[in-house]
Amino acid sequence: MQYQDLLIETHGKVAVIRLNRPKAMNALNDNMMNELGEALYAFDKDPAVNVIVLTGSEKAFAAGADIAAMVNYDYQETHTNNYIGRNWEHILNVRKPVIGAVAGYCLGGGCELAMMCDFLVAADSAKFGQPEIKVGVTPGAGGTQRLPRAIGKSKAMDMLLTTRMIDAAEAERTGLVSRVIPAEKLMEEVVAIAQQIAEMPVSVAIQIKDAVNQAFETTLSQGVRYERRYFHAGFGTPAQREGMNAFLEKRKPNFEGL
Ligand code: HXC
Numbered sequence: 001m002q003y004q005d006l007l008i009e010t011h012g013k014v015a016v017i018r019l020n021r022p023k024a025m026n027a028l029n030d031n032m033m034n035e036l037g038e039a040l041y042a043f044d045k046d047p048a049v050n051v052i053v054l055t056g057s058e059k060a061f062a063a064g065a066d067i068a069a070m071v072n073y074d075y076q077e078t079h080t081n082n083y084i085g086r087n088w089e090h091i092l093n094v095r096k097p098v099i100g101a102v103a104g105y106c107l108g109g110g111c112e113l114a115m116m117c118d119f120l121v122a123a124d125s126a127k128f129g130q131p132e133i134k135v136g137v138t139p140g141a142g143g144t145q146r147l148p149r150a151i152g153k154s155k156a157m158d159m160l161l162t163t164r165m166i167d168a169a170e171a172e173r174t175g176l177v178s179r180v181i182p183a184e185k186l187m188e189e190v191v192a193i194a195q196q197i198a199e200m201p202v203s204v205a206i207q208i209k210d211a212v213n214q215a216f217e218t219t220l221s222q223g224v225r226y227e228r229r230y231f232h233a234g235f236g237t238p239a240q241r242e243g244m245n246a247f248l249e250k251r252k253p254n255f256e257g258l
Contacts, residue, residue, distance in 0.1 A: 005032035006039055011191050013050040013198035015043040018057070025063035026056045028109050030087065037090030044094045047257075050198035050205070052094065053190055054117055055101040056110075058125070058183065064108030067135060084109075084140045091116045095206045097197055101190040102126045103183055107165070112141035115150060118209055120176065121190050122168040123183035128176060129165035149216060150176050201239035201255040 001008065007018040017039050019026040026032075036054075043049045056062055065084075077083060091098060091113070100117030107129045114120055114128075130143045138144065139160070148156035151174040158164060168180045181189045197205060207230040214226045234240045239258040246253035 001039070001042065003035045003039065005029070006035050008039060010049070012195060013048065014053060014191055014194040015046075015049045015051075016053045016055060016187070016191065017043075018055050019062055020057070022057060022059075024066065024068075025060040025105060026110065027064060027066035027068070028062050028088075028113065029066040029069045033087040037087055040090055040094050040098070044096055050096060050200075050202040051194040052096060052098045053101055053194050054091070054098055054113075055103075055187065055190070056106075057104065058123075059104040060110070061100070061102040061104060061106040061114060061126070062110030063105045064110050064131070065140075088113065088141050089116070095209070096202060097194075097205050097209055099190060099194055099197075101186055102128075102177070103186055105129075108132050108135075108139070108143075109141050112139060112143045112146065115142065115146040115176075118212075119178045120171075121179045121181060121186070121193065122171055122177040123186040124168050124180055125183040126168040126171065126177070126180075127165045128159075128171050129163060130160045131163040131165075133161065134163050147176075150174070199255065201237075201243070201258040203237065203258055204234070204239055207234075 005019070005021050007020045009016040017036065019032065021027060021032060040052065043052050073083065098117045100114045100120040102114055102120055103123035103125050105127055106114050108131055111128050111130055130139055130147060132139050132143070144160065147159065155174055159166065168177065171177045172180045211227045211230055214223045218226065239255060242255060242258065243253050
């Protein structure tokens with residue numbers, strides 16, 4: 001499949017989707033978000049793919065929503081035609097793991113999109129920020145909600161109100177990203193991480209992702225009950241048979257197709 005604003009690669013069971021509007025620092029516009037939804041759904045249902053990586057360029061994961069496209073929007077365009085809601089959140093419906101690989105600027109809507117990934121790995125060049133206030137708007141794709149959940153209220157308020165960017169080291173220290181990698185090795189290492197996950201049973205990866213996301217939507221006891229159902233159901237699956245028998249037989253498990 002060919003896209004205007006995305007580049008696609010596959011590495012075995014890992015699909016890499018690269019945001020690609022180099023002239024505009026990957027500013028996110030309607031076409032790119034429509035294409036991103038299409039690509040994500042196509043890989044989510046492709047049995048040859050177990051894990052998706054979402055990335056940008058060396059300079060920018062994405063410098064935000066496209067300001068040139070938004071500048072003349074009015075209330076009708078945004079509210080009635082459901083700007084953001086219409087095409088930005090397809091990623092939340094993807095069942096397989098989505099890893100965000102961030103180098104360079106990851107700002108505004110770019111940071112919000114990154115935070116919709118299951119986890120983030122940053123290049124040491126990454127810079128995260130929510131500068132929307134400087135262009136006269138609030139965040140609109142979850143920045144005021146996911147950022148405080150990720151890094152705590154004080155840091156989130158600081159970033160959202162002052163527009164201060166944080167670097168990769170601060171992002172890792174605060175829990176926004178899981179690992180920091182030298183920029184020149186980012187994609188090699190993220191693909192290796194994704195391949196490690198892709199060797200696991202995709203059915204269980206889907207369940208773990210769903211259960212972790214419940215942690216942000218429910219009470220602790222409801223969340224634990226939710227997890228317990230998946231755990232019990234696991235004893236009716238070939239992945240459990242293969243995983244536990246392989247351990248006891250001291251061999252590598254083969255989760256192909258599971
Ligand atoms: C449109 C953008 C853009 C953006 C950069 N460009 N960010 N175009 N929308 N968000 C364009 C520039 O206009 C410029 O085009 C080209 O990309 C290169 O950018 P420069 O500014 O020349 O590069 P540099 O000096 O290196 O500065 C990089 C930067 C800066 C720090 C990332 O571009 C910047 O501050 N960008 C805006 C960041 C921002 O405010 N993001 C939040 C947007 S609001 P030309 O044609 O001049 O070469 C938002 C709302 C989200 O995201 C709410 C809903 C999701």
